[in-house]
Amino acid sequence: MIAERIDALRAEMKKRSIDMYIVPTSDFHESEYVGDYFKARKYITGFTGSAGTAVITMTEADLWTDGRYFIQAEKQLKGTPVTLFKMGEEGVPTVQEYVEKNLPEGACLGFDGRVINAADGACYEEIVGKKNGSVYVTEDLVGIIWKERPQLPMNPVFILEEKYAGESAQSKLTRVREKMQEKQAGVHILTSLYDIAWLFNIRGGDIECVPVVLSFAAVTMQEAYWFIHEEVLDDKLKSYCEKNHIVIRPYEEIYQYAAEIPAGETVLLDKNIVNYRICHSLKPEVTVVTDSNPTELMKAIKNETELKNIRNAHIKDGVAVTKFLYWLKTNIGKQKITEISASDYLEARRREQDLFVDLSFETISAYGANAAMMHYCATPESDAELKPEGFLLVDSGGHYLDGSTDITRTIALGKLTEEEKFHFTTVCRSNLNLAAAKFLYGCRGTNLDILSRGPLWNLGLDYKCGTGHGIGYLLNVHEGPNGFRWKIVPERNDSCVLEEGMVTTDEPGVYLEGKYGIRTENELICKKAEKNEYGQFMEFETITYVPIDLDAIIPEEMTGTERKLLNDYHKMVYEKISPYLTTEEKEWLKEYTRAI
Structure with missing residues (x-):
């Protein structure tokens, strides 16, 4: 099937004299996750991961993806004509390096100009220029051969x-305009x-588990x-837009709007996000200021209302996950439970919680x-x-x-090896050490990462x-x-400077590979600590309230400080969560948050 699709794509390339065609994992908005309509790379390669880029020539079909997906990609590409390139590995070229090396002199490079961002598009233009070639960006060739393609999503929108939100749209627009003025x-x-x-x-609901609207x-x-x-x-939303001076225009008119911006105007945009076609719709006489969207940092720094709400959401979520852990630990080996039935049980517990909207990603x-x-x-x-x-990772x-x-x-579902316990304990130590960090303002995540990786690097792991990663407020779960x-x-x-209010x-x-995976994940709010002659100190507040499985912990492998950190964390979990549990669940939680 994949081979037939690649052959069909090559036939369309041949009709247009295209020598190499790029199919990214992207929509028209550079979203991390995309709706079914935009899963062209999945369609042409068979790889279902959320990140990757395919490059198709008349003789080669290649896929780049990152370390999260190496094992999965190897399995899914087996038996297809697609070759895996492991991004970031020694000796593996980037997509752009590959294109530059393999695009023939005078050749044509093709891609849909709506799904490649302007920055990447400019790099490909430069490569093509060196080869005295051309670009073909006006058609979606995968769309031409994809006969059963899903429709563009058009789901309801809500305010x-x-x-x-903690702040009105008008206030946010005012702040954005102030940043625009700074950039003239x-x-x-x-x-x-x-x-x-x-x-x-x-x-909205136009991407599964991401409550956004295509616009x-x-x-x-x-x-x-x-x-x-x-x-x-x-009508309610139209009235809301009118009240906030938001003019509604058809989705596709963005390209016409860009083309009509008068010569001499200055436009602020992020070429790493705005698509190639929009940028190429602008008149040559329009000045483009390329910078991050002002909203990016604004939304990453949560306001007091958002932080209060987020803490409350984590209590509810902690109750749901703790109820799931109790059920799993007390029923394993007594009834048939599978990966999917366990996931379904957890989802049901979440859906019982007040103000629940959806899962934030596929479990x-x-x-x-x-x-x-x-x-x-x-x-x-x-x-x-x-x-x-063994272990179940959720x-x-x-x-x-x-x-x-x-x-x-x-x-831990039952008997574990000493190696499994040792690695679990090391991961727990890594998690606790980062959460306990105290640092001077100005530090970035790159300065602190060693606190987490250190215990693992010491083992050669x-x-x-x-x-x-950052977390959006009822938005994408991976937020910069x-x-x-x-x-x-x-x-x-x-890798920005860590600011107070970031989560x-x-x-x-x-x-x-072939054995097991272990991960322990909590969320942290960045907060100010004391300020003195050395500067402003910062620290983290842990806001995830679920026990870490003591059945897999080797206390002797932890320092006294680390044991105290775990005991203090579990004390907080019990205080936050126990009031919402049944008597049996509460007794279980008491045992699983005991001091070690």
Whole structure:
């Protein structure tokens, strides 16, 4: 099937004299996760992970993806003509390096100009220029051969009330305009679905588990324009837009709008997000100021209302996950439980909670060796039955009107090896050490990552992903620009200065292919500590309230300080969660949060 699709794509390339065609994992907005309509890379390669780029020539079909997906990609590409390139590995070229090396002199490079951002598009233009070639960017060739392609999503939109958002859309627009004035820009083009949702205080459902709506926006000093399929807006929303001076225009008109911006105007936009076609619609005489969207940092720094709500959301989420752990621990070996049935039980507990909206991402419920794949997703074909031995790794989260959550717990289902316990204890130590960090203002996640990786690096172990990422407020669960990572990865955009009010995950892990995976993940709020002659000190507040499985802990492998950190954490968990549990659940939690 994959071979036939690649052949069909090559036939379309041949018709247009295209020598190489790029198929990214992207929509028109550079979203991390995309709706079914935009899963062209999945269609052409068979790889289902959320990140990757395919490059098709007349003789080669190649796929690039990152360390989260190496094991999964190898399995899914087996038996297809697609070759895997492991991003970041020694000797592996980047997509752009590959294109530059392999594009023939005078050749034509093709891609859909709506799904490649302007910065990447400019790099490809430069490569093509060196080869005296050309670019073909006006058609979506995968769309031409994809006969059963899903429709563009058009789901209902709702207003996020100020009691949840903590700030009005008008106030946010005023702050954006102040930043525009600093840049001397009269127009700001905004295409990030997360930033648009945050700016206008609206949410939707156009990407699974990401409550956004397909749209573009443009802000001037007098008006804000919202390019959207008008049929998804009811009268209440239209009235809301009118009240906030938000002018509604058809979704596709963003390109016409860009083309009509007068010569001499200055436009602020982020070329790493805004698509190639929009930028090429601008007149040559328009000055483009390339910078991060002002909204990016604004939404990452949660206000007091949001922080209060987020803490409350985590209590509810903690109750749901703790009830799940109690059920799993007391029923394993007594009834048939599988990866999917366990995931379903957890989802049901979340849906019982007040103000629940949706899962914040598709739950990862991975037993045994499956958990070595960081983003494993159980299917009816792979759905493993849980046995009273080994580990179950569950990475999950919920969207509530009062915040979004992301938590991972690795659960001992029964007998464990000493190696499993040792690695679990080391991951727990890594998690606790980062959460306990105290640091001077100005530090970035790159400065602190060693606190988490240190215990694992001492064992010659590592994990091929970041240690943590920002969390959106009822938005995308992976939010920049804050994060924890040992080196700067430009495309990740997660190495900013850590500011008070930022929420970041703390999720070290051990992944041994063919054996098991272990991850412990909590969320941290960055806060100010004391200020003295050395400067402003910062610290973290842990806001995830679920026990870490003591059945897998070796206390002797922890320092006295680390044991105290775990005991203090478990004391907090019991105090926060126990009032919402049954008598039996409360007794169980008391045992599983005991001091060691």
